[in-house]
Each structure stands twice: as structure tokens, then as C-alpha cells.
Amino acid sequence: MAYDPFQIVQSSAVPLPLENVDTDQIIPARFLKATKREGFGDNLFRDWRYAHDGSPKPDFVLNNPIYSGKILVAGRNFGSGSSREHAAWAIYDYGFRCVISSFFADIFKNNSLNIGILPVTVSPEFLDQIFQAIEADPKSEIKVDLPAQTVTILATGQTESFAINGYKKNNMLNGFDDIDYLHSLESDIRAFEKERIF
Amino acid sequence: MQATTLFDKVWDAHVVQHIPDGPDVLFIDRHFIHEVTSPVAFLGLESRGIGVMFPQRTFATADHNTPTINQHLPVADALSANQLKALEDNTTKYGISHWGLGHHKNGIVHVIGPENGITLPGMTIVCGDSHTSTHGAFGAIAFGIGTSEVEMVLASQCIMQPKAKKMRITVNGTLGKGVLPKDVILYIIAQISASGATGYFVEYAGEVFENMSMEGRMTVCNMSIEMGARGGMIAPDEKTIAYLAGREYSPKGEAWDQAVAYWNTLKTDEGAIFDKELVYHADQIEPQITYGTNPGLGTGISKSIPVSSAVLDGEASYKKSLEYMGFAENQSILGKQVDYVFIGSCTNGRIEDFRAFASIIKGRKKAQNVTAWIVPGSHIVEKQIKEEGIYDILTDAGFELRQPGCSACLAMNDDKIPAGKYAVSTSNRNFEGRQGPGSRTLLASPLVAAAAAVTGVVTDPRDLL
Numbered sequence: 001m002a003y004d005p006f007q008i009v010q011s012s013a014v015p016l017p018l019e020n021v022d023t024d025q026i027i028p029a030r031f032l033k034a035t036k037r038e039g040f041g042d043n044l045f046r047d048w049r050y051a052h053d054g055s056p057k058p059d060f061v062l063n064n065p066i067y068s069g070k071i072l073v074a075g076r077n078f079g080s081g082s083s084r085e086h087a088a089w090a091i092y093d094y095g096f097r098c099v100i101s102s103f104f105a106d107i108f109k110n111n112s113l114n115i116g117i118l119p120v121t122v123s124p125e126f127l128d129q130i131f132q133a134i135e136a137d138p139k140s141e142i143k144v145d146l147p148a149q150t151v152t153i154l155a156t157g158q159t160e161s162f163a164i165n166g167y168k169k170n171n172m173l174n175g176f177d178d179i180d181y182l183h184s185l186e187s188d189i190r191a192f193e194k195e196r197i198f
Numbered sequence: 199m200q201a202t203t204l205f206d207k208v209w210d211a212h213v214v215q216h217i218p219d220g221p222d223v224l225f226i227d228r229h230f231i232h233e234v235t236s237p238v239a240f241l242g243l244e245s246r247g248i249g250v251m252f253p254q255r256t257f258a259t260a261d262h263n264t265p266t267i268n269q270h271l272p273v274a275d276a277l278s279a280n281q282l283k284a285l286e287d288n289t290t291k292y293g294i295s296h297w298g299l300g301h302h303k304n305g306i307v308h309v310i311g312p313e314n315g316i317t318l319p320g321m322t323i324v325c326g327d328s329h330t331s332t333h334g335a336f337g338a339i340a341f342g343i344g345t346s347e348v349e350m351v352l353a354s355q356c357i358m359q360p361k362a363k364k365m366r367i368t369v370n371g372t373l374g375k376g377v378l379p380k381d382v383i384l385y386i387i388a389q390i391s392a393s394g395a396t397g398y399f400v401e402y403a404g405e406v407f408e409n410m411s412m413e414g415r416m417t418v419c420n421m422s423i424e425m426g427a428r429g430g431m432i433a434p435d436e437k438t439i440a441y442l443a444g445r446e447y448s449p450k451g452e453a454w455d456q457a458v459a460y461w462n463t464l465k466t467d468e469g470a471i472f473d474k475e476l477v478y479h480a481d482q483i484e485p486q487i488t489y490g491t492n493p494g495l496g497t498g499i500s501k502s503i504p505v506s507s508a509v510l511d512g513e514a515s516y517k518k519s520l521e522y523m524g525f526a527e528n529q530s531i532l533g534k535q536v537d538y539v540f541i542g543s544c545t546n547g548r549i550e551d552f553r554a555f556a557s558i559i560k561g562r563k564k565a566q567n568v569t570a571w572i573v574p575g576s577h578i579v580e581k582q583i584k585e586e587g588i589y590d591i592l593t594d595a596g597f598e599l600r601q602p603g604c605s606a607c608l609a610m611n612d613d614k615i616p617a618g619k620y621a622v623s624t625s626n627r628n629f630e631g632r633q634g635p636g637s638r639t640l641l642a643s644p645l646v647a648a649a650a651a652v653t654g655v656v657t658d659p660r661d662l663l
Contacts, residue, residue, distance in 0.1 A: 189354060
């Protein structure tokens with residue numbers, strides 16, 4: 001298991017109503033030299049969260065205690081920019097298991113799915129409804145049900161389905177990355193190898 | 199029976215599992231590893247607590263970081279020494295074959311595989327290096343992979359991969375005097391640009407490739423990645439079989455007969471459909487040279503540097519490219535000053551390349567203004583250079599033979615071209631700073647490199663043959 005299996009996550013959510021949030025904002029390049037995967041959560045959105053002297057910027061949502069939870073809700077084209085897998089690690093390490101948006105950049109989406117973050121794509125209208133619900137009540141809960149592929153705003157009962165690749169869904173439900181999946185095929189692979197002529 | 203291609207036949211025979219709405223799980227016959235892209239992969243295995251599934255299908259060499267002189271001395275650069283030591287430790291721990299620095303079979307990974315018969319037709323072959331496409335010359339599906347995929351193959355001998363689209367590039371006719379396989383691939387890349395084959399696996403077909411030696415085919419397949427292709431293949435034929443007979447890792451006896459019978463079934467069937475087909479003729483191909491900062495910015499050596507409207511690249515990036523190189527539109531490439539000449543690399547570091555180089559320098563002298571690095575692809579190639587008398591031709595002309603390694607191709611070791619200097623290089627990439635910060639690379643064949651080495655300027659080798 002590469003990460004905790006994802007079945008149903010029901011939690012309050014942190015709103016980031018900004019479009020085109022790129023991977024340099026999610027994790028600035030100067031933090032990419034680390035050789036381990038832990039500790040990246042401290043540097044999530046570093047330059048939006050902290051001033052140069054290290055003091056927290058009061059206006060940034062992660063520094064506002066009324067917002068918390070395992071779900072991040074973001075404007076369209078979240079994760080654009082470089083292929084750094086570190087961006088997904090930072091989000092996971094901070095404590096988020098799910099990001100909801102109306103559009104995700106491709107590489108970031110794949111990186112997320114491989115390390116245990118579920119990117120949920122909803123319609124622009126539903127995204128607005130989520131932002132409105134959180135604004136009305138910061139403790140408002142969202143329920144993300146992976147087996148049913150639905151996302152629900154619990155305060156209003158509004159719900160929408162989301163799409164996910166079948167293979168990736170199965171991996172997420174089991175906490176598998178690609179190597180875990182292949183490891184589960186070990187006896188098939190060994191049987192296949194015996195038949196090889198070279 | 200549906201007509202299928204060489205690529206389909208080899209791919210389909212290796213699918214352990216097809217995931218609906220997902221990638222194929224592809225079994226890998228041969229996994230080559232080297233000191234730069236393997237250390238983190240092995241660390242990953244350790245942290246998962248799993249081992250290498252098939253050590254006997256894994257082959258290691260040291261090539262990217264190694265010095266090409268005084269290999270008997272301890273490696274001076276600490277980071278390089280660390281990577282070499284990590285490879286030594288990891289291969290010992292897991293029981294993986296390792297031809298390290300000083301081993302008599304050591305050399306560049308894509309040279310040692312074929313020359314020892316480790317690379318065979320119909321195989322799937324991967325390595326953490328983009329020029330793995332070289333092995334496609336044998337009718338293998340061979341491609342480069344990233345470090346996390348290196349870990350994947352070590353752990354499971356498989357890779358998750360969506361099946362690429364298929365492109366066939368046909369070149370008919372007979373190559374003119376002084377025109378080599380390197381010129382063929384440089385010509386093709388110039389026609390379609392550095393991203394012209396992105397998303398495709400390429401098959402090379404036609405008279406030019408049928409008549410080409412195995413080493414020539416390796417040069418062509420090697421640079422498939424430089425037009426964005428996932429890989430490149432040439433169908434195995436009697437040349438392939440003759441090359442492989444008797445090599446150390448080639449099958450023997452009954453296994454050999456079985457293998458040959460299988461290899462003869464692999465070529466593309468008549469009427470098979472490709473997603474894209476391109477056709478060229480040998481008459482269109484003269485010795486080539488690049489003048490820009492990607493391999494697609496090349497042209498015939500007798501031609502001038504094109505105006506930006508005539509190239510596929512965007513205007514702004516084209517202008518930036520010419521500025522970096524210190525060149526301008528409409529300038530003649532012939533006669534341009536050359537400071538360094540590098541012959542070697544996984545593209546052109548084999549015996550035929552050195553024979554070609556020697557054919558021009560014989561009886562001539564190295565130009566005073568040129569620094570030349572002559573780097574064999576392996577110790578086996580080095581030995582052949584000496585046995586065939588090429589070593590004597592080199593030294594008589596004032597050249598020095600170095601020891602095997604990737605060397606100045608990517609300049610991870612000390613073989614770095616200084617800033618602003620022009621190098622005619624038989625390697626595969628001319629990106630800004632590739633051969634050293636500020637260095638200016640002109641990619642070419644061994645004949646063009648030899649001609650530059652003796653005249654000190656860019657010269658048409660046909661004038662010296």
C-alpha cells in the first residue's frame with residue numbers, strides 16, 4: 001500500500017476560489033531538492049502562506065482557522081505548469097485527500113492519482129454551488145463517495161457524478177500505486193515469464 | 199488473418215494484461231541500467247521492502263559519468279564516484295550482471311547490449327536513457343523510461359504503457375558516396391521537426407534500410423527520439439541473423455534454430471495499416487549538418503542556413519537558436535570555423551564509424567586549431583580499432599584514442615566543450631549547453647567530423663574522399 005485507501009471522505013473543505021493555480025505556487029522550485037517525500041506539507045503554497053520573514057500572511061485561507069478539512073476546492077485549471085510530483089506530495093502531506101475543481105492540468109492529475117489524492121472534476125455550476133455553501137457556513141461538509149463516483153453538498157443535498165478511469169479508481173480504493181498493482185500480479189507475471197523463449 | 203505490423207507482433211506477444219480503459223501491462227525481456235538513473239530506483243525498492251524480480255534479465259554498465267582517460271585511477275569527481283559506487287553496491291546486493299569501469303566488456307549501454315547478443319529481435323527492452331531506441335534496429339521494441347519506471351521494472355519486470363500509434367518511414371534508392379546512415383536520420387528529422395513523430399512508434403522500411411548494416415540501423419534507430427518518436431524499429435532479416443550468430447548471449451544450438459524461425463515471422467505483413475506513412479528517396483539526401491539548437495534544425499552541408507519562414511520551428515525560437523549559435527540566415531555552413539571534433543557516443547561509437555573516420559584522416563594531419571576527442575563505444579570497439587590498424591592511422595595523423603564512455607555527448611564527465619566554441623559532434627543532441635555551458639554543437643556523421651578535423655572548418659567530406 002502506497003497510501004491510505006480512499007473510499008468515502010466526508011469533511012469540511014478549504015476554499016481557494018482562484019483559477020490557474022500553478023505548480024510553482026503549490027510548491028516553489030527551491031523545495032524540490034529534498035530526497036524524501038515527507039515534510040512537503042509545511043511548504044504547501046509557501047509563498048502565499050508566509051512572508052519572507054516567515055510570518056504567516058493573515059489573508060491566505062490556510063492561515064484562517066475557520067477553514068479546515070480534508071478537501072481543497074479550487075478554481076479551474078488547478079495544477080498547471082511543471083510535472084513536479086512534489087506538488088501532489090505537498091497537498092497530501094498537508095492533510096488533503098481530495099481536490100475539487102472544474103478542470104485539472106493533465107500531469108498534475110496523473111501525479112495525484114498515483115500518490116493517493118483524488119482529483120474530482122465537477123461542472124463549473126456545481127463548483128460555484130460548493131463555494132457558495134462554504135461561504136454560507138465554513139463548517140459545511142462535502143461528501144466524496146469514490147465507489148459511487150458522487151460528490152454531495154450535505155447542507156443542501158445537491159449532488160453530482162464525477163468521472164474516473166477504472167484502473168485508477170481501483171488503485172485508489174486499495175491504496176495502490178502502479179508498483180503495488182503490478183506486485184499484485186506477481187504470479188501472473190512469473191507464469192508469463194516461464195513461457196518466454198528468451 | 200488480419201495483416202499486422204512488426205510493432206504489433208512484438209507488442210501483442212508481451213501483454214501480460216490489457217486494462218480496459220487503461221494501459222497495457224507489458225513484460226520486459228531485457229532491462230539495461232546505468233549509474234545515473236538507477237540509484238533512486240533501488241532506494242525505492244528498499245523502502246517498499248521488495249527485491250528485484252528477475253535479476254538475470256537486468257544488465258548494468260557504467261557509462262554516463264565515467265572519465266575517458268586514466269580509467270585505472272580513482273574517479274576524481276565525488277558525485278560521479280558516489281553514483282558508480284551505488285551501482286556497484288546495488289548490483290552486488292541483487293545479483294545483477296555489472297560491467298563497471300575497468301571491466302573488459304564495459305562501454306556505453308546501447309553499444310554493449312547489441313555487441314554481446316543481449317539485444318535480440320522480438321524482445322521488449324527498456325533503460326533509463328532516451329536513446330534506448332537504438333536496440334530497435336534488431337526488430338525489438340525498445341524505449342527510454344524514467345526513474346520511477348526503472349523501479350517498476352526492477353520490482354515487477356513489467357511496465358504500464360499505453361500502445362503508441364504507428365508510423366512507417368520508407369526510404370528507397372541507394373545512398374550516394376559519402377552519405378552515411380547518420381545523414382539519413384538527420385535528413386528525416388529536418389523534414390518533420392523535433393516533434394514530428396510525437397505519439398508514434400516508427401518503423402523504418404525500404405531499400406536504404408534493407409541495404410544498411412546493423413551498425414547503420416542502430417545509428418538511425420538511436421535518433422528516433424530526436425523527432426519525438428517513442429521508439430524506432432527495423433525488421434530483422436538475414437543481416438540481423440548474421441550479426442547475431444555466435445555472440446556470447448545469442449541463443450545456441452536448437453534454441454538458435456527456434457529463435458531464427460521465430461524472427462523470420464516478425465516482419466510487417468503486406469497490406470498492414472499504419473496511422474501515418476512518410477516516403478523519401480536517397481537521391482534527396484546529401485551529407486547533413488545541424489546549425490541550430492535542436493536536432494531538427496539541420497540541412498544538407500552544401501546549403502545555406504534557412505530563413506525562419508522556411509523552417510517548421512516558430513520564428514522567435516528560431517531567432518534565439520541562431521543567436522546562441524552565432525549564425526545568421528542565408529549564411530553558408532561550409533567554411534565555418536571548427537574548434538572541437540568529437541567522434542563517439544551511442545549514435546556513432548562503433549567500429550564502422552571509426553573506419554569511416556579513418557578513411558578520411560589517413561595520410562592527412564589533424565588541423566592545428568582543432569581539439570579532437572576520439573571515444574570508442576566500448577572496450578570491444580577499442581580492441582577492434584587497434585587490431586584493424588585504425589589506432590596507427592589515428593596516431594600518425596596526430597589524434598589520440600580515449601577510453602569508452604558517453605563522454606562529450608552530454609558532458610557529465612570532464613569532456614566539456616568550452617563556452618562559445620564550435621564542436622562538430624557525431625552524437626545526438628545539440629541543445630543549448632548540452633556539451634558544456636555555452637557550447638555550440640553541430641551534429642554530423644563520422645565522415646563530416648573527420649573532414650572538419652583535418653581542415654579545421656566545416657567541409658564536405660565528398661571533396662576529400
